[in-house]
Amino acid sequence: MKSLPMKPSALCLALSLALLPLGVQAAGPSGKIDCIAPANPGGGWDFTCRSVGQVLSEIGAIDGSVQTTNMPGASGGVAFSHVVTKRAGQNDVIVSASTSTTTRLAQHQFPGLNADMVNWAGTVGADYGVIAVSKDSPYQNLESLLDAMEKNPASVSFAGGSASGGWDHLKVLMMARADHIQPLNKVKYLPFDGGGEALTQVVGGHIDAFSGDASEILGFVESGDLRVLAVLADGRLPGALSEFPTAKEQGVDVEGINWRGFYLPPKLSDEDVAWWEETLHKVYESPEWKEVMSKNGLIPFDRSGKAFNAYVHQQIADIETISREVGLIQ
Template sequence: MKTTFKAFALGAALVAGLSASASATECIAPANPGGGWDFTCRQVGQIMHEIGVVPNPVQVTNMAGAGGGVAYGHVVGERGSDADVIIAASSATTTRLAQNAFSGMTADQVRWLGTLGGDPGVIVVAKDSPYKSLAELVDAVKANPSKVAFAGGSAVGGFDHLKVLMLMDRAGFTEARAIKYIGVDGGADAITQTVGGFTAAMTGDISEISGFIKSGDVRAVAVLADERVAAFPDIPTAKEQGIDMVAVNWRGFYVPKDISDADFAKWSDGLKKVAESAQWQKVMTDNGLAPYTLIGDDFEKWVGENIAEIQTISREIGIIK
């Protein structure tokens, strides 16, 4: 996904800041209004104001293009030392960086602030599937990978595909190219593939297929989270079943590379306060998100490890060289 990154003239910002001095606080959502990045900016920005992290409402700037690449290029090229801007990010951001989809830009050109919630991945089979557990499904793949296909709502090499590859890798099956994956247009179409018997299993985010789980059309064999999801307490985690695998479509932020350590610490502290707030707990409950909090140095370390893993698997399947 290569594109030419253009400079954007941004509108006047509202007066806000992390310090006592007047400064502009802005959140860039790298997509049009209504999507996940826009949701993250607006919800977190509102809570930051409500709990006093910033004195005035945060301005949200929508900057769509290249799957987040236009915003990334803008921040790297023009806002490298701006301590008053945060940028919404998710698993899609790090996946695209790992696969060099941002025209040669790299993850170390920004600082990774943190994640404070996410949409857990899930593996489901049809209600009448012979596979009753994750172990049975994994064993079937190991025995004959060409006969056990997975459907997902992302293209080959996308996050849904990578969930399957990372799961199988951690289960001891390293022949990534042998795993059969069918990428379709969204979770609903992927569910149709599995319910109709065209694939053995489906992988997606739990929020997008929760209705199918509740209706009984599919049976979830694993949720790819640290712990069971409150809304679906009967679905065991992969970790419970012996595979140390967490795949959450996290919601978080990065900030410009050259801000000071003191400013980074202020943003980290503010994000921790949001994550611990009653307001954010309600947002997660209302929107089907699960707790997933990594902030500051812990998150930066995790991002580096995550990108390295995605690059390894992407090379194995030929997405990158």
């Protein structure tokens, strides 16, 4: 039986398919995405994963869903090691990161690991640090809290969601240094696996003060359970936190900015890395994300790709210098 001649359109399609290299796939993940939050639920990393995951779905940037996996331990070290050693080459994994991540890298707290072992994808905004106390606290303002610390640096206990020496601890030390409190190694800081746990301790009256970020506290402020003594920003924040004074306007020259963003596993293709950089930037630019930022006290902070990688490495160098100054590392 004589075969029928192939139509020109079908012939072109067959030739184009034959010319495609074997194994070529479109960049970016397909199906469910795993967003790793390196702490327990309730803190900033958890918030970033869940909020960005929701917006990724809302704006149709992904064809699956985003699952948040909480992986606490070593202030991000457990998650960082897991991604480097177990998730290399997987384009369906993103990890929530922040200044707390670069702080631990700057202090060499992730043994055998460094910033060059992952891909730094981009930021979705930034938090400013806050110092807050429970509604029943005897400290009505920042001055009264610092007065107590001037008399006895160990008289006020602080809780935070990072390890000793981490970013939440460092903010307290930077504030104490700006107020000329000595010795800094007597300042009392108690670490927890995430801001949620730390806040529970402060609201419950077990620890005097909270050192964390603006996005972590809004629910407790709205309920009246928490009183913000100072925002560690250059000027007052917009929205729900606008009524709270900065440390600077109270005479304490300290600022604590905490970017929020993501890194990716190692050994990804350039196309996959570029896809995530572009997709996270779409989230950042979307009206849906701008609404999340406004509701949660986040401020604009836009870095991606090479610019973000350079920023991360510079911040690590700067935090290493500060950590040496306050005696956290030798």
